[in-house]
């Protein structure tokens with residue numbers, strides 16, 4: 001055989017093998033269903049023996065439904081990880097004791113709690129002590145839910161192979177309301193959902209309770225999420241009818257044992273739509289009476305119901321503004337109805353008027369700042385992290401720090417509406433941390449967003465964080481196993497925003513993918529850089545809102561002429577032959593005035609604006625010199641697009657090297673996702689670079705391969721059936 005033939009045969013074999021590995025079926029393997037609660041067998045003999053010694057005799061003192069959950073979880077976890085028939089033994093014999101503070105012998109309680117202040121019902125303590133020469137572990141708190149949280153913490157220590165000797169871990173949540181927001185419709189379509197249909201099978205509820213509902217609650221409890229808003233903020237009024245409330249009740253009954261409350265999104269015009277009233281004006285007594293009656297009805301069935309989430313006077317939703325009333329009047333009416341039952345209102349600040357009167361990024365602040373102090377104590381104003389809409393990178397919303405007398409709740413998006421749906425591997429931990437650690441300067445240096453949100457800056461008595469869920473009916477829950485890390489990270493940060501995104505990534509990886517330290521390091525590196533990479537190939541240097549319209553899938557910087565100017569892309573990037581970017585400085589729309597000093601002055605001047613926000617706040621000439629690199633703006637923009645796309649190739653390569661340590665099914669599935677991710681990163685790069693080049697009229701920097709197709713090729717790509725469409 002000549003050399004050419006040999007090469008040809010080899011190429012065929014390589015092709016065949018790679019084809020097989022992608023397309024062939026793998027009958028058994030990890031499909032991601034078990035999330036981070038896999039409890040795989042600890043194969044290291046000594047490790048297993050040492051955990052077994054400590055954990056094979058355990059006792060859960062109480063008998064509530066939550067205690068039963070704890071018992072079940074311990075049985076499952078230990079038999080699976082340790083391979084033994086660990087059983088609930090007598091209290092005296094147990095080396096692991098789970099008990100409420102009130103149930104503890106006084107001496108033990110005093111020793112264990114020494115100097116610790118249990119501020120909330122959720123605080124827990126994991127305490128190592130010795131008794132009759134035997135090493136023991138106690139998990140305790142004021143309530144059974146606290147001990148459930150402590151139990152998951154202990155299990156996490158084992159899952160991440162940490163020592164459980166001489167523990168003294170006291171943990172208290174920094175934020176009180178830690179909820180997922182499901183944008184799930186009653187017909188099971190999930191708005192901006194990329195992981196299948198809604199997990200709530202409304203049609204079969206209340207009779208059919210899937211195991212998945214329990215597993216969902218377990219997963220949430222394991223990271224400290226204590227509530228869930230079941231339905232879309234673009235709410236269907238039917239959710240408040242008796243037919244649906246019965247279904248809501250069935251879910252609430254499942255979630256209660258896991259410390260999770262149920263909340264509902266409500267439509268402000270419900271009194272008219274389902275109540276037969278002629279108005280929903282919040283100042284009318286019959287409207288208040290209707291909501292009071294509805295709340296009573298709900299609490300009679302669901303005594304621990306959490307409350308309402310409301311999107312009002314935003315994107316066509318009804319609200320108090322329809323009756324000439326303020327957001328405070330609307331929110332307070334609902335708050336008054338819920339207050340006697342202990343419920344809260346989460347009132348969204350994501351508003352921009354239908355009759356455009358002000359630049360969109362400024363509107364939420366203009367609307368809500370004057371209302372500061374006007375809300376009842378059981379209202380939280382829920383603010384998206386940035387002033388526009390969950391873009392890959394946004395500066396913080398100027399509302400954070402602007403309302404000393406109104407508690408603000410953070411709204412993050414976990415689902416990747418603007419970050420590549422579920423085929424881009426983006427770990428959002430660094431993004432959440434970037435936002436939370438940003439200084440608002442509201443009360444001088446150190447007034448971080450985290451301190452605003454956790455209530456410590458202004459001494460609010462209620463605090464909250466919401467994450468728009470990425471969960472769906474896919475077997476792997478989130479459409480792609482790596483994206484489970486975002487659900488996980490949201491929960492962990494809502495409990496403790498001081499954790500680093502890196503340590504969260506590390507524990508998630510160990511619990512979900514592999515215990516091999518080398519592989520864990522590689523995956524954590526890959527996860528940690530993934531968000532910056534995404535920003536680079538989508539919206540570098542502060543660009544934003546340049547996705548395709550409607551479904552928001554893929555690039556669309558050319559989008560113009562829609563119903564509203566601020567739904568188009570050209571409105572946001574303002575590219576022309578001279579330059580690019582949105583002038584939000586004092587010479588433009590002066591959005592910077594909404595921030596505190598010194599942020600305001602810093603953002604007003606391009607030379608002191610962080611480069612990642614340059615084009616968010618400034619319109620700059622194509623030859624503007626970028627400080628960090630010395631490149632022209634045009635060259636820097638192109639450089640970042642190319643860098644982002646090549647980093648995705650590198651990520652895919654890193655992933656391919658992990659094969660020996662990852663479950664074969666999971667590995668094969670994820671490899672295919674990486675293939676899509678690579679193609680789509682290049683698509684974003686090529687479409688955006690071609691488009692912006694049509695204005696900049698400058699060549700690509702030397703050495704870069706030009707886009708594969710002419711601009712109109714990208715402009716003509718259509719996706720009428722892209723998933724997750726809006727209502």
Ligand code: BDP
Nearest residue numbers: 191192233234311350389726
């Ligand atoms: C936008 C989504 C839209 C949501 C809206 C919201 O495109 O589907 O309804 O946010 O948060 O990002 O209300």
